[in-house]
Amino acid sequence: MRHSSGRHYTAIPGPSVIPDQVLQAMHRAGPNIYDPQQFELMKGIQSDLKTVAGTRHQLAMYIANGHGAWEAAVANLFSAGDKVLVLATGRFAHGWAAMARSLGVETEIIDFGLRSTIDQQAVHDALKADTAHEYRAVLACHVDTATSVLNDVQALRNTLDDTDHPALLMIDCIASFGCDRFEMDQLRVDVMVAACQKGLMTPPGMGFVFFNDKAAAIRADKSPVSAYWDWTKRSQPDEFYQFFGGTSPTHLLFGLRAALDMILDEGIENVWRRHAVLAAAIAQAINAWGSAGPMELNIQQAAHRSNAVTAIRVGAPDGTRIRDWVETHAGVTLGIGLGMAESNDPEWHGFYRIGHMGHLNHQMVLGMLGSIETALKALNIDHGGGALDAATSALANDQVSGQVSG
Ligand SMILES: Cc1ncc(COP(=O)(O)O)c(C=O)c1O
Known part of the structure:
Protein backbone atom coordinates (compact mmCIF):
# COMPACT_ATOMS: atom_id res chain seq x y z
CA MET A 1 0.00 0.00 0.00
CA ASP A 265 14.73 30.78 23.08
CA GLU A 266 15.33 27.09 23.71
CA GLY A 267 18.88 27.80 24.91
CA ILE A 268 21.91 26.25 23.20
CA GLU A 269 22.54 23.92 26.15
CA ASN A 270 18.98 22.60 25.80
CA VAL A 271 19.36 22.32 22.03
CA TRP A 272 22.50 20.20 22.47
CA ARG A 273 20.80 18.10 25.12
CA ARG A 274 17.71 17.52 22.96
CA HIS A 275 19.95 16.26 20.17
CA ALA A 276 21.76 13.98 22.62
CA VAL A 277 18.53 12.47 23.92
CA LEU A 278 17.07 11.87 20.46
CA ALA A 279 20.36 10.42 19.17
CA ALA A 280 20.52 8.03 22.13
CA ALA A 281 17.00 6.77 21.38
CA ILE A 282 17.95 6.14 17.74
CA ALA A 283 21.10 4.26 18.79
CA GLN A 284 19.10 2.11 21.21
CA ALA A 285 16.67 1.15 18.47
CA ILE A 286 19.43 0.21 16.05
CA ASN A 287 21.21 -1.87 18.66
CA ALA A 288 17.96 -3.73 19.34
CA TRP A 289 17.41 -4.46 15.64
CA GLY A 290 21.02 -5.55 15.39
CA SER A 291 20.69 -8.02 18.27
CA ALA A 292 19.27 -10.61 15.87
CA GLY A 293 20.10 -9.40 12.38
CA PRO A 294 22.64 -7.67 10.21
CA MET A 295 22.01 -4.10 11.30
CA GLU A 296 24.71 -2.23 13.22
CA LEU A 297 25.79 1.27 14.06
CA ASN A 298 28.75 2.38 11.95
CA ILE A 299 30.25 3.95 15.06
CA GLN A 300 29.69 1.70 18.02
CA GLN A 301 31.01 3.83 20.86
CA ALA A 302 28.55 6.52 21.91
CA ALA A 303 31.36 8.92 22.85
CA HIS A 304 32.63 8.81 19.27
CA ARG A 305 29.26 9.20 17.58
CA SER A 306 27.56 12.41 16.56
CA ASN A 307 24.21 13.56 17.90
CA ALA A 308 23.40 15.05 14.48
CA VAL A 309 23.59 12.03 12.22
CA THR A 310 23.74 8.24 12.53
CA ALA A 311 25.32 6.03 9.85
CA ILE A 312 24.02 2.47 9.80
CA ARG A 313 25.34 -0.72 8.19
CA VAL A 314 22.85 -3.41 7.20
CA GLY A 315 24.48 -5.13 4.22
CA ALA A 316 23.78 -4.67 0.50
CA PRO A 317 21.19 -4.32 -0.91
CA ASP A 318 19.10 -3.91 2.23
CA GLY A 319 20.19 -0.34 2.99
CA THR A 320 18.70 0.79 -0.32
CA ARG A 321 15.66 -1.49 0.07
CA ILE A 322 14.86 0.04 3.46
CA ARG A 323 15.33 3.59 2.17
CA ASP A 324 13.15 2.94 -0.87
CA TRP A 325 10.43 1.28 1.20
CA VAL A 326 10.09 3.99 3.83
CA GLU A 327 10.17 6.70 1.18
CA THR A 328 7.39 5.20 -0.91
CA HIS A 329 5.22 3.68 1.80
CA ALA A 330 5.79 5.68 4.95
CA GLY A 331 6.61 9.23 3.84
CA VAL A 332 10.12 9.22 5.31
CA THR A 333 13.29 9.88 3.33
CA LEU A 334 16.49 8.51 4.86
CA GLY A 335 20.03 9.41 3.83
CA ILE A 336 22.13 7.38 1.45
CA GLY A 337 25.22 5.68 2.78
CA LEU A 338 28.75 6.81 3.34
CA GLY A 339 29.30 8.79 0.16
CA MET A 340 29.94 5.70 -1.89
CA ALA A 341 27.18 6.30 -4.44
CA GLU A 342 29.58 7.93 -6.89
CA SER A 343 31.96 4.99 -6.80
CA ASN A 344 29.52 2.51 -8.38
CA ASP A 345 30.52 0.10 -5.63
CA PRO A 346 27.44 -2.13 -5.04
CA GLU A 347 28.39 -2.20 -1.35
CA TRP A 348 26.96 1.27 -0.90
CA HIS A 349 23.50 -0.26 -1.01
CA GLY A 350 24.31 -1.72 2.40
CA PHE A 351 24.21 1.57 4.27
CA TYR A 352 21.76 4.23 5.23
CA ARG A 353 21.96 7.31 7.39
CA ILE A 354 19.50 9.09 9.62
CA GLY A 355 19.82 12.85 9.85
CA HIS A 356 18.62 14.13 13.22
CA MET A 357 19.68 17.71 13.13
CA GLY A 358 17.75 20.84 13.98
CA HIS A 359 13.96 20.90 14.10
CA LEU A 360 13.26 17.53 15.65
CA ASN A 361 11.26 16.07 18.51
CA HIS A 362 10.21 12.76 20.05
CA GLN A 363 7.27 12.08 17.79
CA MET A 364 9.29 12.64 14.61
CA VAL A 365 12.01 10.27 15.79
CA LEU A 366 9.54 7.64 16.94
CA GLY A 367 7.57 7.89 13.69
CA MET A 368 10.77 7.50 11.70
CA LEU A 369 11.94 4.52 13.79
CA GLY A 370 8.49 2.92 13.55
CA SER A 371 8.62 3.36 9.77
CA ILE A 372 11.99 1.61 9.60
CA GLU A 373 10.70 -1.24 11.74
CA THR A 374 7.70 -1.57 9.43
CA ALA A 375 10.07 -1.76 6.47
CA LEU A 376 12.10 -4.50 8.16
CA LYS A 377 8.92 -6.52 8.59
CA ALA A 378 7.59 -5.82 5.10
CA LEU A 379 10.92 -6.70 3.50
CA ASN A 380 11.60 -9.76 5.70
CA ILE A 381 14.94 -8.41 6.85
CA ASP A 382 16.19 -10.20 9.96
CA HIS A 383 16.08 -7.99 13.03
CA GLY A 384 15.89 -8.18 16.77
CA GLY A 385 12.75 -7.11 18.61
CA GLY A 386 12.18 -4.40 21.16
CA ALA A 387 13.62 -1.49 19.20
CA LEU A 388 10.73 0.87 19.82
CA ASP A 389 10.56 -0.26 23.42
CA ALA A 390 14.27 0.56 23.78
CA ALA A 391 13.82 3.95 22.08
CA THR A 392 10.78 4.93 24.15
CA SER A 393 12.53 3.86 27.36
CA ALA A 394 15.56 5.96 26.44
CA LEU A 395 13.31 8.95 25.79
CA ALA A 396 11.27 8.37 28.94
CA ASN A 397 14.48 8.34 30.98
CA ASP A 398 15.84 11.39 29.14
CA GLN A 399 18.92 9.31 28.52
CA VAL A 400 21.88 10.88 26.69
CA SER A 401 24.73 9.30 24.79
CA GLY A 402 28.27 9.56 26.14
CA GLN A 403 29.61 12.51 24.17
CA VAL A 404 33.01 14.07 24.55
CA SER A 405 32.99 17.75 25.41
CA GLY A 406 33.88 19.37 22.11
C1 LIG B 1 30.79 17.87 7.43
C2 LIG B 1 30.46 18.50 6.11
N1 LIG B 1 31.36 19.32 5.55
C3 LIG B 1 31.10 19.91 4.37
C4 LIG B 1 29.94 19.69 3.69
C5 LIG B 1 29.71 20.35 2.36
O1 LIG B 1 28.67 21.27 2.50
P1 LIG B 1 27.79 21.71 1.24
O2 LIG B 1 27.14 20.49 0.70
O3 LIG B 1 26.84 22.70 1.84
O4 LIG B 1 28.70 22.34 0.26
C6 LIG B 1 28.97 18.85 4.23
C7 LIG B 1 27.70 18.58 3.53
O5 LIG B 1 26.95 17.71 3.85
C8 LIG B 1 29.25 18.25 5.48
O6 LIG B 1 28.34 17.43 6.04
Missing part, protein backbone atom coordinates in the same frame (compact mmCIF):
# COMPACT_ATOMS: atom_id res chain seq x y z
CA ARG A 2 1.37 3.39 -0.97
CA HIS A 3 0.35 6.65 0.64
CA SER A 4 0.79 10.10 -0.71
CA SER A 5 -1.01 12.06 1.97
CA GLY A 6 0.30 13.10 5.36
CA ARG A 7 3.36 15.24 5.97
CA HIS A 8 6.56 13.91 4.45
CA TYR A 9 9.59 13.80 6.72
CA THR A 10 13.00 14.19 5.12
CA ALA A 11 15.37 12.66 7.65
CA ILE A 12 18.54 13.09 5.61
CA PRO A 13 21.63 14.66 7.20
CA GLY A 14 21.05 18.05 5.65
CA PRO A 15 19.38 20.04 4.38
CA SER A 16 17.31 19.48 7.49
CA VAL A 17 13.63 20.03 8.27
CA ILE A 18 12.70 23.71 7.93
CA PRO A 19 10.44 24.89 10.79
CA ASP A 20 7.20 26.67 9.92
CA GLN A 21 8.51 29.73 11.78
CA VAL A 22 11.43 29.91 9.35
CA LEU A 23 9.24 29.37 6.29
CA GLN A 24 6.77 31.99 7.46
CA ALA A 25 9.52 34.50 8.17
CA MET A 26 10.68 34.13 4.58
CA HIS A 27 7.20 34.46 3.11
CA ARG A 28 7.18 38.18 2.51
CA ALA A 29 7.86 40.74 -0.17
CA GLY A 30 11.45 41.68 -0.92
CA PRO A 31 12.81 44.40 1.34
CA ASN A 32 14.66 47.54 0.34
CA ILE A 33 18.20 46.29 0.79
CA TYR A 34 19.35 49.85 1.62
CA ASP A 35 17.00 50.13 4.56
CA PRO A 36 19.04 50.56 7.77
CA GLN A 37 16.90 47.82 9.30
CA GLN A 38 18.57 45.36 6.96
CA PHE A 39 21.94 46.30 8.35
CA GLU A 40 20.63 45.84 11.89
CA LEU A 41 19.25 42.43 10.89
CA MET A 42 22.65 41.31 9.62
CA LYS A 43 24.48 42.68 12.62
CA GLY A 44 22.14 40.84 14.97
CA ILE A 45 22.52 37.60 13.03
CA GLN A 46 26.30 37.90 13.07
CA SER A 47 26.31 38.47 16.81
CA ASP A 48 23.91 35.60 17.55
CA LEU A 49 25.81 33.17 15.34
CA LYS A 50 28.91 33.97 17.37
CA THR A 51 26.96 33.21 20.54
CA VAL A 52 25.92 29.82 19.17
CA ALA A 53 29.54 29.16 18.12
CA GLY A 54 30.87 30.09 21.54
CA THR A 55 33.19 32.76 20.23
CA ARG A 56 33.81 36.44 20.82
CA HIS A 57 36.04 36.54 17.73
CA GLN A 58 35.13 37.29 14.15
CA LEU A 59 32.68 35.94 11.63
CA ALA A 60 32.54 36.37 7.86
CA MET A 61 29.23 35.40 6.22
CA TYR A 62 29.01 34.28 2.59
CA ILE A 63 26.26 33.53 0.10
CA ALA A 64 27.57 30.00 -0.30
CA ASN A 65 27.12 26.42 0.77
CA GLY A 66 29.64 24.51 2.88
CA HIS A 67 32.00 24.21 -0.09
CA GLY A 68 32.05 28.00 -0.26
CA ALA A 69 32.93 28.23 3.43
CA TRP A 70 35.73 25.69 2.88
CA GLU A 71 37.10 27.76 0.01
CA ALA A 72 36.80 31.02 1.95
CA ALA A 73 38.79 29.63 4.89
CA VAL A 74 41.55 28.30 2.64
CA ALA A 75 41.67 31.36 0.36
CA ASN A 76 42.08 33.75 3.27
CA LEU A 77 44.92 31.88 4.92
CA PHE A 78 47.06 30.00 2.43
CA SER A 79 49.01 30.57 -0.75
CA ALA A 80 50.00 28.05 -3.39
CA GLY A 81 52.78 25.87 -2.02
CA ASP A 82 51.69 26.13 1.63
CA LYS A 83 51.22 22.81 3.36
CA VAL A 84 48.43 21.62 5.65
CA LEU A 85 47.79 18.41 7.58
CA VAL A 86 44.32 16.95 7.02
CA LEU A 87 42.79 14.40 9.39
CA ALA A 88 40.13 12.30 7.65
CA THR A 89 37.47 10.27 9.46
CA GLY A 90 35.12 9.77 6.56
CA ARG A 91 34.49 11.73 3.45
CA PHE A 92 34.33 15.41 4.18
CA ALA A 93 37.88 16.17 5.31
CA HIS A 94 38.91 14.71 1.95
CA GLY A 95 36.58 17.22 0.32
CA TRP A 96 38.14 20.11 2.20
CA ALA A 97 41.60 18.81 1.26
CA ALA A 98 40.59 18.65 -2.41
CA MET A 99 39.37 22.23 -2.21
CA ALA A 100 42.72 23.28 -0.72
CA ARG A 101 44.63 21.42 -3.43
CA SER A 102 42.58 23.13 -6.12
CA LEU A 103 44.01 26.39 -4.76
CA GLY A 104 47.57 25.05 -4.92
CA VAL A 105 47.87 24.11 -1.25
CA GLU A 106 49.80 20.95 -0.51
CA THR A 107 47.80 18.52 1.63
CA GLU A 108 49.14 15.68 3.71
CA ILE A 109 46.29 13.40 4.76
CA ILE A 110 46.12 10.95 7.62
CA ASP A 111 43.13 8.73 6.94
CA PHE A 112 41.62 7.03 9.96
CA GLY A 113 39.13 5.03 7.91
CA LEU A 114 35.35 4.98 8.10
CA ARG A 115 34.79 3.69 11.63
CA SER A 116 37.30 5.48 13.84
CA THR A 117 37.88 8.84 15.39
CA ILE A 118 41.19 10.64 15.06
CA ASP A 119 44.03 8.76 16.72
CA GLN A 120 45.85 11.48 18.67
CA GLN A 121 49.07 9.48 18.79
CA ALA A 122 49.27 9.49 14.99
CA VAL A 123 48.69 13.25 14.95
CA HIS A 124 51.25 13.73 17.70
CA ASP A 125 53.83 11.76 15.71
CA ALA A 126 53.12 13.69 12.50
CA LEU A 127 53.41 17.06 14.25
CA LYS A 128 56.62 16.02 16.05
CA ALA A 129 58.12 14.82 12.76
CA ASP A 130 57.40 18.25 11.24
CA THR A 131 60.42 19.86 12.89
CA ALA A 132 60.51 22.67 10.31
CA HIS A 133 56.87 23.52 11.14
CA GLU A 134 55.83 23.28 7.52
CA TYR A 135 52.22 22.51 8.36
CA ARG A 136 50.43 25.82 8.38
CA ALA A 137 47.26 24.26 9.73
CA VAL A 138 45.58 21.08 10.89
CA LEU A 139 42.18 20.57 9.23
CA ALA A 140 39.53 18.20 10.56
CA CYS A 141 35.78 17.71 10.74
CA HIS A 142 34.10 17.90 14.13
CA VAL A 143 31.52 15.50 12.73
CA ASP A 144 31.95 13.64 9.48
CA THR A 145 28.44 13.37 8.09
CA ALA A 146 29.25 10.32 5.98
CA THR A 147 30.37 8.13 8.88
CA SER A 148 28.73 9.93 11.84
CA VAL A 149 32.10 10.07 13.58
CA LEU A 150 32.39 12.74 16.24
CA ASN A 151 35.96 13.87 16.75
CA ASP A 152 37.29 15.07 20.09
CA VAL A 153 38.42 18.60 19.28
CA GLN A 154 39.69 19.19 22.83
CA ALA A 155 42.04 16.22 22.44
CA LEU A 156 43.24 17.60 19.12
CA ARG A 157 43.88 21.01 20.72
CA ASN A 158 45.86 19.25 23.45
CA THR A 159 47.93 17.39 20.87
CA LEU A 160 48.86 20.64 19.14
CA ASP A 161 49.76 22.16 22.52
CA ASP A 162 51.76 19.12 23.65
CA THR A 163 53.85 19.19 20.50
CA ASP A 164 54.33 22.98 20.61
CA HIS A 165 53.29 23.08 16.98
CA PRO A 166 52.18 26.53 15.77
CA ALA A 167 49.79 25.25 13.09
CA LEU A 168 46.30 26.73 13.04
CA LEU A 169 43.53 24.45 14.24
CA MET A 170 40.74 24.57 11.64
CA ILE A 171 37.49 22.68 12.22
CA ASP A 172 34.57 21.93 9.93
CA CYS A 173 31.37 22.15 12.02
CA ILE A 174 29.05 22.07 9.02
CA ALA A 175 27.25 18.97 10.32
CA SER A 176 27.60 19.59 14.04
CA PHE A 177 26.78 23.30 14.37
CA GLY A 178 23.77 23.70 16.66
CA CYS A 179 23.59 19.91 17.24
CA ASP A 180 26.76 18.64 18.95
CA ARG A 181 28.35 20.68 21.73
CA PHE A 182 31.08 22.91 20.35
CA GLU A 183 32.54 26.04 21.98
CA MET A 184 35.11 27.60 19.73
CA ASP A 185 36.97 29.85 22.16
CA GLN A 186 37.00 27.36 24.98
CA LEU A 187 38.50 24.80 22.60
CA ARG A 188 40.93 27.42 21.25
CA VAL A 189 39.98 26.60 17.69
CA ASP A 190 41.45 29.19 15.30
CA VAL A 191 39.05 28.80 12.38
CA MET A 192 35.64 27.15 12.23
CA VAL A 193 33.41 26.74 9.19
CA ALA A 194 29.66 26.17 9.25
CA ALA A 195 26.61 26.51 7.02
CA CYS A 196 22.94 27.30 7.52
CA GLN A 197 21.17 24.19 6.23
CA LYS A 198 21.62 21.66 9.01
CA GLY A 199 21.43 22.54 12.71
CA LEU A 200 20.51 26.09 11.70
CA MET A 201 17.32 24.86 10.01
CA THR A 202 17.45 27.38 7.15
CA PRO A 203 17.35 26.58 3.41
CA PRO A 204 20.86 26.12 1.97
CA GLY A 205 22.73 29.19 0.80
CA MET A 206 24.76 30.72 3.61
CA GLY A 207 28.25 29.70 4.68
CA PHE A 208 30.13 31.00 7.70
CA VAL A 209 33.80 31.32 8.61
CA PHE A 210 34.59 32.12 12.23
CA PHE A 211 38.21 33.10 12.89
CA ASN A 212 40.27 34.31 15.81
CA ASP A 213 43.05 36.89 16.10
CA LYS A 214 45.81 34.42 15.25
CA ALA A 215 44.09 33.58 11.96
CA ALA A 216 43.33 37.26 11.30
CA ALA A 217 47.03 38.11 11.72
CA ILE A 218 48.01 35.42 9.21
CA ARG A 219 45.42 36.76 6.77
CA ALA A 220 46.81 40.29 7.20
CA ASP A 221 50.29 39.10 6.17
CA LYS A 222 49.06 37.24 3.13
CA SER A 223 49.02 38.43 -0.47
CA PRO A 224 45.68 39.77 -1.73
CA VAL A 225 42.57 37.60 -1.62
CA SER A 226 39.84 38.17 -4.19
CA ALA A 227 37.39 40.84 -3.11
CA TYR A 228 34.58 38.33 -2.83
CA TRP A 229 36.32 35.86 -0.53
CA ASP A 230 38.36 38.33 1.52
CA TRP A 231 37.00 37.98 5.04
CA THR A 232 38.33 41.32 6.33
CA LYS A 233 35.55 43.69 5.30
CA ARG A 234 32.86 41.05 5.55
CA SER A 235 33.57 40.47 9.20
CA GLN A 236 33.83 44.15 10.18
CA PRO A 237 31.89 46.14 7.64
CA ASP A 238 31.66 49.88 7.85
CA GLU A 239 28.95 49.88 5.19
CA PHE A 240 26.09 47.43 5.20
CA TYR A 241 26.63 45.99 1.73
CA GLN A 242 30.06 44.87 2.80
CA PHE A 243 28.62 42.07 4.90
CA PHE A 244 27.93 40.25 1.66
CA GLY A 245 30.09 42.11 -0.85
CA GLY A 246 26.93 42.98 -2.78
CA THR A 247 23.23 42.18 -2.53
CA SER A 248 22.47 40.35 0.69
CA PRO A 249 20.57 37.02 0.69
CA THR A 250 17.50 38.81 2.03
CA HIS A 251 15.10 35.93 2.56
CA LEU A 252 17.70 33.55 3.91
CA LEU A 253 18.44 36.23 6.47
CA PHE A 254 14.77 36.49 7.45
CA GLY A 255 14.67 32.72 7.81
CA LEU A 256 17.93 32.52 9.70
CA ARG A 257 16.77 35.24 12.08
CA ALA A 258 13.71 33.14 12.95
CA ALA A 259 15.85 30.00 13.34
CA LEU A 260 18.31 31.76 15.64
CA ASP A 261 15.40 33.08 17.71
CA MET A 262 14.19 29.51 18.14
CA ILE A 263 17.66 28.29 19.16
CA LEU A 264 18.23 31.13 21.59
